[in-house]
Amino acid sequence: MRIQTAAVQTLRHQEHGAVVPPVHLASTFELDPSSEDGAYAYQRGGNPTRAQLETLLAALDGAAHGFAFASGMAATAAALSTLAVGDEIILPASVYGGTYRFVDQVLPGRGVTGRFVDDLGELTEADFTPTTRAVFVETPANPTLRITDLRRLITLAHRHDALVIVDNTFMTSLLQRPLELGADVVVQSATKFLAGHSDLLAGAITTDDDRLAEAFALAQKAQGGVLSPGDSFRLIQGIKTMPLRLERQQDNALAIAEHLRGHDDIARVWFPGSHSEDEARIHASQATGTGAVLSFELAPGRDRVAFLHALRYPGFAVSLGGVETLICRPATMTHEAMTPEARERAGISDQLLRFAVGIEDVRDLIEDLDQALAASR
Incomplete structure (x- = not known):
């Protein structure tokens, strides 16, 4: 299914023949008293409307997993929260200001080092150290529109067991598909092209990595920066166009x-x-x-x-x-x-x-x- 069709048809078949998914506003869900089990328990941990959106986000990227967050920075923060004490991440000097702020002011308090380089396209084997655990890239860069060779960067980073996280906000999955090129994680400010009407905040993560998917699900539940059911529904509608x-x-x-x-x-x-x-x-x-x-x-x-x-x-x-x-x-x-x-x-x-x-x-x-x-x- 091509992306133009996937944007419209992925969530087509709904209960009662509805042509749009329902909005489940419940903050909590009843469980089976015998097993204390259920598909959903509390909205922060999971919600049917957000789950529909996450299915759609994964479908757009051809990914195994999709996650919806309350803002683009919440998604980026969740992706970067997979780093541990002593880890280093490499980023371009021209990275989005919000990402720069998080790496410059928040990650040091967690024992993570951010190293900003002038041109990711000039990275060599010598630029990777035993502590380098990830490379974060925007291509095109914001706001200089500089281009980074994703295939070269991904190959280089993976030789050093470093993740490649791509901010694909400017291109979206319509124009660029980093996971298909070998990237480990794609983040987007869904506020932008996906929503398209300057009327909601949202962030998205997609990945094919099951281990990383578990970490992102934990970030949603533990940190709580999830997208509300109402905004999840509105983002679904925005993605269609x-x-x-x-x-x-x-x-x-x-x-x-x-x-x-x-x-x-x-x-x-x-x-x-x-x-x-x-x-x-x-x-x-x-x-x-x-x-x-x-x-x-x-x-x-x-x-x-x-x-x-x-x-x-x-x-x-x-x-x-x-x-x-x-x-x-x-x-x-x-x-x-x-x-x-x-x-x-x-x-x-x-x-x-x-x-x-x-x-x-x-x-x-x-x-x-x-x-x-x-x-x-």
């Missing part, structure tokens, strides 16, 4: 990136594969599209604040993947947890703007960008 939405958003993003390249008011434009021919080749080999996020810098002398004020359609807000177009300044919004030195190392300048493209008519978006750029002069 994700392929259509993302395809339209990607078409819009490609047209906008092409329009901005060479524009007199734009200094640089970043999108997956734009940094080099090698990155373009790698991305084309492991993904089937470029997604719907791009970043750019205004040309010298342009007034960034005037530009942002003049925009009519894009909202000046964090997040991405919703039906509406959003623009943000990563240095002070999504990556504010990083020090100025860390942002410079990651290639996130104070002038960089991240543009998350929605489903509006692309002609309106381009016209709006043009008039805002004129206002910035």
